[in-house]
Amino acid sequence: MNETLGRGYARIEAIRSTRSEPMGSQETTTAPPDKFNCVYVTLFIAGTAFLMPFNCFIMAVDYFQHHFPDSTIMFDLSTVYISSACIAVVINNLLLDLFSYNTRITFGILTSLTTMIFVAVCNVGWDGFPNNVSYNISLIAIAVIAFGCTIQQSSYYGFTGCLPCRYTQAVMVGESAAGFWVSADRILTKYTVPQEKKSTFFFFIFSIIMLLFHCCLHHLMMRNPMVIYYLKLTAESRQRRRIQLHLNPNEDATLMESEGGEPNFGVLKLQSPGPSNIGVGDIETTAFSFANPVYSPTAAVPAPLASPPPSISEPLTSPPIGSAHRPSYMVEDVVYQSSERLTSWNACKRAVQARWAVARAIYPYMVSIGLVYFTTLSLYPGIASEVPSCRLGSWMPIVLISSFNVFDFCGKIAAAWPYEWSRSQLLMASGLRLLLVPLMLLCAAPRESPHIVDDAYPIFFSVVLGFTNGLFGSIPMIMAPSRVGRDHREIAGNMMTLSYNGGLLSGALVSYLLLGMLGPRGRTSCLNYPTLHLPTAPAPATTGLPNITYLLTVSH
Numbered sequence: 001m002n003e004t005l006g007r008g009y010a011r012i013e014a015i016r017s018t019r020s021e022p023m024g025s026q027e028t029t030t031a032p033p034d035k036f037n038c039v040y041v042t043l044f045i046a047g048t049a050f051l052m053p054f055n056c057f058i059m060a061v062d063y064f065q066h067h068f069p070d071s072t073i074m075f076d077l078s079t080v081y082i083s084s085a086c087i088a089v090v091i092n093n094l095l096l097d098l099f100s101y102n103t104r105i106t107f108g109i110l111t112s113l114t115t116m117i118f119v120a121v122c123n124v125g126w127d128g129f130p131n132n133v134s135y136n137i138s139l140i141a142i143a144v145i146a147f148g149c150t151i152q153q154s155s156y157y158g159f160t161g162c163l164p165c166r167y168t169q170a171v172m173v174g175e176s177a178a179g180f181w182v183s184a185d186r187i188l189t190k191y192t193v194p195q196e197k198k199s200t201f202f203f204f205i206f207s208i209i210m211l212l213f214h215c216c217l218h219h220l221m222m223r224n225p226m227v228i229y230y231l232k233l234t235a236e237s238r239q240r241r242r243i244q245l246h247l248n249p250n251e252d253a254t255l256m257e258s259e260g261g262e263p264n265f266g267v268l269k270l271q272s273p274g275p276s277n278i279g280v281g282d283i284e285t286t287a288f289s290f291a292n293p294v295y296s297p298t299a300a301v302p303a304p305l306a307s308p309p310p311s312i313s314e315p316l317t318s319p320p321i322g323s324a325h326r327p328s329y330m331v332e333d334v335v336y337q338s339s340e341r342l343t344s345w346n347a348c349k350r351a352v353q354a355r356w357a358v359a360r361a362i363y364p365y366m367v368s369i370g371l372v373y374f375t376t377l378s379l380y381p382g383i384a385s386e387v388p389s390c391r392l393g394s395w396m397p398i399v400l401i402s403s404f405n406v407f408d409f410c411g412k413i414a415a416a417w418p419y420e421w422s423r424s425q426l427l428m429a430s431g432l433r434l435l436l437v438p439l440m441l442l443c444a445a446p447r448e449s450p451h452i453v454d455d456a457y458p459i460f461f462s463v464v465l466g467f468t469n470g471l472f473g474s475i476p477m478i479m480a481p482s483r484v485g486r487d488h489r490e491i492a493g494n495m496m497t498l499s500y501n502g503g504l505l506s507g508a509l510v511s512y513l514l515l516g517m518l519g520p521r522g523r524t525s526c527l528n529y530p531t532l533h534l535p536t537a538p539a540p541a542t543t544g545l546p547n548i549t550y551l552l553t554v555s556h
Helices: 014-019 036-060 062-066 073-094 101-126 131-160 165-192 196-221 225-240 280-285 346-381 395-414 423-442 456-483 486-518 546-554
Strands: 268-270 288-293 329-331
Touching: 014 329, 036 062, 036 073, 036 101, 036 131, 036 165, 036 196, 036 395, 062 073, 062 196, 062 395, 073 101, 073 346, 073 486, 101 131, 101 196, 131 165, 165 196, 165 346, 165 456, 225 486, 329 423, 346 423, 346 456, 346 486, 395 456, 423 456, 423 486, 456 486
Parallel strands: none
Antiparallel strands: 268 288, 268 329
């Protein structure tokens, strides 16, 4: 038997390429317009919604630090969140073909929403648990929220990979808007409501209302004609790779044909086995031939066919017998299915091979986004929440985190600037961001006397960290899906999310190492700040004799 058919698979593209025949375009119709930018706005809100729960926990830094003093609560929250997120990304990659976008996203929304309601009502509003139980509840809650939100995030990036590039950017801008919105919400509630527990409760409630709004908009978006068009286009692209001719030596040949009816397919003429019993070795008596791309299900005796490539024609030398009034079919893939059943191991192997091929095509973007988020999580929110300030007090971590979120939002907007970043530029920019790690660390270490003591420096470093995070964290995610075929774009989006979460997890773990460099917790001395201390001794007497006490005080 022919080696190609013996492997069970023969691609029409390979056959056509040997004849120098052009491949036809797959997208021949015009997509419906996004009226009033409804899909763009919905995806923007979606990006806000699936990162809002994490940002709520981070922006409640003053509440958690007061509620759990002398603990590593901010480091623990971010590490648990990222660990759970990495597990969710892997599971979502494995379940791509089992559950639809809508099912996965709805599951994520309901999971994060119910957990947020429980935390707001039971752990913040009621607060009837002991401190150690409340601490564990907070960590378990952030783990469950991370699982649900990351299922949403990974699914949305796979989903927007099927749409034009601007919709991926909408999700990423929405992610930054989550931090911006939550920062404004926290500042407002903390300023207007003096009681810390009550202000934190209202802070969580406002975020829950936003999540409910997002849930309604998502289900409306999935009925949008433009979304339906692109999802159907992607499904058809995948289906074209699955158009198969299944031949069993003991049965008649069957054909699964395309619903699209595109003209640029090969044509397969076949002769079904006769009524007599045929063994496996007799399958070569079935004639195959490939002709010009014509679809004629009611054709009479077929026209003379162009001779196929040697790799296909060698074992198939028998002329068609009784081929009159036999239909011809459009096919793209020819699969010979032997009596040996396809195992789940083979399906798993093909899935791994597909992901490996996608990773090889987009690995510079995966490395770039991993470096970006590694640097960010090394400093934010852990080290940023440890920077002391005698002027701002408990407002200092809120100011630093808010400045990060605001300029992260600006960076993601700047990512829409029409400039073509090369892969080397992205890798270089991601590497240079590592310089921010020692600079921010010097603002908090050692605790009793930081090397950089002026409040302006950590705020500036936080601004730079946020802007570069938004810019260089968005561009690789936007560009990567366009580097692969349409049928692999969902896999590309999920592979980028996997690299993104890998950077987050490694950065969160390194933040514990940086925490150890700060030294033991203790009272920070405010005398290290460069503030001019004027003498407070009384003015000298008006007599002619000098005031010895005053001079000694000033000189001291």
